[in-house]
Amino acid sequence: MSSRTDGVVAGIDLGGTAINYTFLDATGRFLIDGLCEHPARSVEGPDVCLGQIAEGLDVACRTAGINRARIVAAGLDTPGPASAMGVLSRKGSTNFVHAGWASYDIRAGLESRLGLPVVYLNDCNAAALWGHVAIFGATNDATSISAIIGTGLGGGVIVGGRLVTGRNGFGGELGHVLIPFQSIPDIEGLVPACNCGRTGDLESLCSLTAIRRTLLPYFLAKHPDHILAADDIATAATKVRGMAERGDEMCRAIFRVQARALGLFFDEMINVFDPDALIVGGGAVETSKEFQRWFLDEVRAGMPEQREEQASLPIHVMPHGDTAGARGAAIEAARLPHDQTP
Numbered sequence: 401m402s403s404r405t406d407g408v409v410a411g412i413d414l415g416g417t418a419i420n421y422t423f424l425d426a427t428g429r430f431l432i433d434g435l436c437e438h439p440a441r442s443v444e445g446p447d448v449c450l451g452q453i454a455e456g457l458d459v460a461c462r463t464a465g466i467n468r469a470r471i472v473a474a475g476l477d478t479p480g481p482a483s484a485m486g487v488l489s490r491k492g493s494t495n496f497v498h499a500g501w502a503s504y505d506i507r508a509g510l511e512s513r514l515g516l517p518v519v520y521l522n523d524c525n526a527a528a529l530w531g532h533v534a535i536f537g538a539t540n541d542a543t544s545i546s547a548i549i550g551t552g553l554g555g556g557v558i559v560g561g562r563l564v565t566g567r568n569g570f571g572g573e574l575g576h577v578l579i580p581f582q583s584i585p586d587i588e589g590l591v592p593a594c595n596c597g598r599t600g601d602l603e604s605l606c607s608l609t610a611i612r613r614t615l616l617p618y619f620l621a622k623h624p625d626h627i628l629a630a631d632d633i634a635t636a637a638t639k640v641r642g643m644a645e646r647g648d649e650m651c652r653a654i655f656r657v658q659a660r661a662l663g664l665f666f667d668e669m670i671n672v673f674d675p676d677a678l679i680v681g682g683g684a685v686e687t688s689k690e691f692q693r694w695f696l697d698e699v700r701a702g703m704p705e706q707r708e709e710q711a712s713l714p715i716h717v718m719p720h721g722d723t724a725g726a727r728g729a730a731i732e733a734a735r736l737p738h739d740q741t742p
């Protein structure tokens with residue numbers, strides 16, 4: 401990784417409200433086990449937020465017992481949309497509500513603030529990279545598809561060990577791939593609209609937004625006496641996962657639709673990439689092992705029959721899901737040729 405064997409790289413996962421840090425040493429070991437968080441203050445704009453990132457990095461160094469001078473590079477990940485080089489979209493980022501973020505080059509901004517080389521990934525690509533390396537090791541030529549089910553649906557495509565980021569940085573925007581949702585059982589008449597304008601893409605059926613906007617209203621209309629009918633829809637939507645885990649029939653049916661949608665999508669990916677593994681991450685599977693197993697079984701049940709060679713393709717749950725972004729960003733930074741950097 402570096403001519404300096406004591407060098408470490410930092411992984412910095414910037415969310416709307418919190419920044420999470422990790423460090424990766426030259427042997428490929430992470431020096432922080434769980435979350436190491438600092439407030440993001442992203443709503444106050446780039447200048448305040450970059451100051452927070454730098455301050456939090458110093459705190460993380462003290463927490464991990466690392467001399468700041470050992471850091472040779474940093475990987476940064478944020479929610480998109482942003483270019484592959486870390487220029488946030490003209491409309492700003494969904495989670496960063498401040499006019500100063502529009503078209504802001506956050507990678508270059510952080511590089512000059514920290515005085516370190518900085519690489520950029522969007523948060524789902526970073527998580528996908530971590531999941532991939534956790535399964536296949538740092539040096540590999542494997543292919544994997546990761547789907548991260550959160551407020552939206554993001555993900556990452558890794559081919560031959562490398563992330564597909566695409567020409568504009570929108571590679572791996574899996575949520576907006578259309579799926580043949582009409583083949584999912586028990587949703588006659590359902591019209592799954594997505595914020596992007598498409599109808600029937602993966603995110604429109606498999607995300608927290610899909611539950612709030614489409615699935616919960618649809619199922620509550622069939623079950624008007626359900627306890628969640630008494631809540632406002634946004635509050636009720638956040639309760640669906642917990643109730644599904646506890647076995648509530650309607651909430652299980654909602655998660656079954658999500659799983660079947662993901663199964664249809666994975667089938668498309670299998671036919672395009674012939675991958676070594678599929679990975680599922682995000683809030684939807686931050687649950688008990690038992691529920692994870694049920695969900696993955698439903699994903700498989702949603703996939704059309706596979707060729708014999710591909711039938712044993714593994715589906716993994718993202719390991720260490722809450723630290724996945726920071727870890728993936730650190731892995732990307734470790735791939736920089738540090739010998740050429742200051």
Ligand SMILES: [Zn+2]
Pocket residue numbers: 575576594595596597598601603604
């Ligand atoms: Zn969409």
